[in-house]
Each structure stands twice: as structure tokens, then as C-alpha cells.
Amino acid sequence: MNRLRNILTAMAVVAAMAAAAQFPNVVNPEIPAKVTFAGNTVSLDRDDMYERLDRELTSMAYTHGNTLLTIKRANRYFPVMAPILKRNGVPLDMLYLACIESTLNPRALSPAGAAGFWQLMPATAKEFGLEVNNFVDERYNLKKATEAACRYLKRAYSRYGNWESVAASYNGGMARISRELQAQGQNTAYNLYLTDETSRYMFRLLAMKLIMTRPADYGFSLKANQLYRAAECTPVKVSGPVDDWQQWAIDHGTTYMALRDHNPWIRAKSLPNKTGKTYTVMVPKPGAQMRSRQKPTVYDRNWVKD
Numbered sequence: 582m583n584r585l586r587n588i589l590t591a592m593a594v595v596a597a598m599a600a601a602a603q604f605p606n607v608v609n610p611e612i613p614a615k616v617t618f619a620g621n622t623v624s625l626d627r628d629d630m631y632e633r634l635d636r637e638l639t640s641m642a643y644t645h646g647n648t649l650l651t652i653k654r655a656n657r658y659f660p661v662m663a664p665i666l667k668r669n670g671v672p673l674d675m676l677y678l679a680c681i682e683s684t685l686n687p688r689a690l691s692p693a694g695a696a697g698f699w700q701l702m703p704a705t706a707k708e709f710g711l712e713v714n715n716f717v718d719e720r721y722n723l724k725k726a727t728e729a730a731c732r733y734l735k736r737a738y739s740r741y742g743n744w745e746s747v748a749a750s751y752n753g754g755m756a757r758i759s760r761e762l763q764a765q766g767q768n769t770a771y772n773l774y775l776t777d778e779t780s781r782y783m784f785r786l787l788a789m790k791l792i793m794t795r796p797a798d799y800g801f802s803l804k805a806n807q808l809y810r811a812a813e814c815t816p817v818k819v820s821g822p823v824d825d826w827q828q829w830a831i832d833h834g835t836t837y838m839a840l841r842d843h844n845p846w847i848r849a850k851s852l853p854n855k856t857g858k859t860y861t862v863m864v865p866k867p868g869a870q871m872r873s874r875q876k877p878t879v880y881d882r883n884w885v886k887d
Contacts, residue, residue, distance in 0.1 A: 614626065618744065618745070618786070619672035621743070623745075630771065634787055634788060637784040638787075648801070652801065652808075654686070656808035656880045657809040658685050659881075662698075665728060674744070675744070678751060679730070681785045685698060688845060697721045701729065706726075709730075709732045711726065711729050716853060717847070722845075736755075737751070745770050746758055757779075797883075797886070803886065808885065810875045812866075812875065813866050813869040814866060815864045816862070817864050819852070819854075823852040826840060826849075827850060833864050835864050843865055844863055
């Protein structure tokens with residue numbers, strides 16, 4: 582009898598080991614009691630607040646590819662974006678809005694036509710001072726698009742007085758959020774019944790901040806040399822027409838591919854520029870695109886292992 586019991590026990594152990602090999606350990610992210618965003622403390626004691634963050638944090642933590650790419654791209658783009666937000670009086674936490682909008686993909690284009698890091702629609706981009714046409718689309722110009730986004734965010738904040746409602750309006754539109762705040766008698770978008778996409782949007786923002794503040798806590802392991810870097814460029818002013826950007830690139834010691842990669846706002850092979858507007862074209866310096874020659878800078882030390 583003891584021998585049979587030992588055999589059955591051994592079989593159970595083998596079965597358990599086989600099951601463990603088939604199904605890896607899946608850990609639910611820890612949900613804090615509260616989070617801080619844009620200088621304000623957000624309590625997660627209310628069950629819907631807890632569950633909404635849990636949904637987004639779990640989804641984002643296990644969507645490894647896009648989240649990992651966002652962290653690596655942030656090392657290249659945050660040093661450009663952060664000073665613009667600071668200069669405009671916009672909390673740096675709003676950087677995470679661009680992260681959830683585009684995963685910081687410089688070529689991001691949604692099916693609805695929103696484009697660039699901040700995913701601005703053409704009409705909104707023009708309203709806030711950007712040029713959008715067949716030859717130039719400044720939604721893809723990191724500096725100019727970030728300035729435009731700041732103008733939008735500041736206008737929304739002057740209307741709502743809190744950044745969660747600003748974020749909701751970025752997804753759902755100022756008119757809709759203003760209408761719902763008034764109709765539902767609330768002063769914060771956290772308390773609004775909204776479409777699922779907009780309701781989730783604010784918590785995606787909180788989840789992105791949690792992960793990007795301490796990626797290792799959510800299973801992300803990066804080395805400094807795995808972060809993306811910015812290639813050193815020479816700014817060249819262009820105030821007239823360009824008949825052929827391909828030849829222009831060759832004349833300036835680079836390739837058309839490199840020109841378009843570093844200036845995604847260029848949208849065609851020529852530039853009529855009938856108004857004589859001055860554009861700044863970034864031309865990579867010789868060898869600047871070689872990682873072996875770039876400085877291995879790290880924007881946030883929390884992103885990498887020591």
C-alpha cells in the first residue's frame with residue numbers, strides 16, 4: 582500500500598511539473614492605494630477606481646512589445662519634449678499622454694487621421710498653429726507638435742482646473758467633456774459616466790506613469806545600451822522652394838532616407854514654399870547615426886539595470 586501511495590505521489594508531482602512547464606507563472610501587478618499625477622494624489626480606495634487602474638496596468642504590463650518600445654523611444658524624445666512642457670507650465674506627467682497616444686512612434690497615423698507623437702487631427706493641429714498639407718505636416722515635427730499640444734492642454738486646463746479632465750478631453754473632445762461635467766453635476770472626469778474608450782483613457786495614463794517610473798517593478802529589464810539615442814544633427818534653414826529633396830539630401834552629405842527619418846514633417850519629394858516660410862531641416866552629422874559613436878545617455882536611471 583505504501584509503495585502504491587509513493588507511486589501515486591510521484592505521478593502527481595510529475596503531472597504538476599508538466600502543468601507548470603505548460604503554463605508560466607502569471608503575476609498580477611500590485612495596485613497601490615493611491616497614485617500621484619500632475620501634483621495631485623489620486624485615491625484608489627473606491628472600487629471602480631481600483632478596478633479601472635487594475636485593468637489598464639495589467640493590460641499594459643503584459644503588452645510587452647509596445648510598452649518596451651515606448652520606454653526605449655522615450656530616452657530619445659523625452660529630452661526634447663520635457664523642456665517644452667516645463668517652459669509652457671504643463672506638468673511633466675503629461676508626457677505620458679504622448680506615450681499612450683502614439684507609443685512615441687514618429688510615424689504614428691491612426692485610421693481616423695490623427696498623426697504624430699501627440700496624435701492631432703488635421704483641424705485641431707491647424708487651430709493650434711501647425712501647418713498641415715500635402716508637402717508639410719508639422720504634426721510630425723516633434724518640437725512644433727509638442728508646442729501645439731501644450732497650447733491645447735493649457736486651454737483645456739483653464740476650462741476644467743484639473744488634469745484628469747484635460748486628459749479626458751484630449752480623447753473625447755472639450756465640448757463633450759464640458760457637456761458631461763455639467764449634465765452629470767461633477768467637477769472631475771473621474772466621476773463621469775463616459776464612453777468606454779474615454780473612461781479608460783485616464784487610467785491608461787496613470788498605468789503608463791507607474792510602469793515608466795519603475796519598469797523593473799513590472800518585469801521590464803533593460804540595459805543602458807538598449808535605449809534608443811538621438812543622432813547629433815546640424816540644423817539647416819530652408820527659406821525657399823526645394824525642387825527635389827532627394828538631391829537636396831545628397832548635396833548636404835546625407836541620404837534621402839536619413840533626411841526623412843529625421844524630418845518626418847516632410848511629406849513629399851519637393852517643397853513649393855510659395856510664401857517663403859523658413860523651415861529648419863535637421864541633417865545628421867557624418868557618422869552620427871552609428872551607435873558606436875553616440876553617447877550612451879540615459880534620461881531616467883530607473884529605466885535600466887545598474
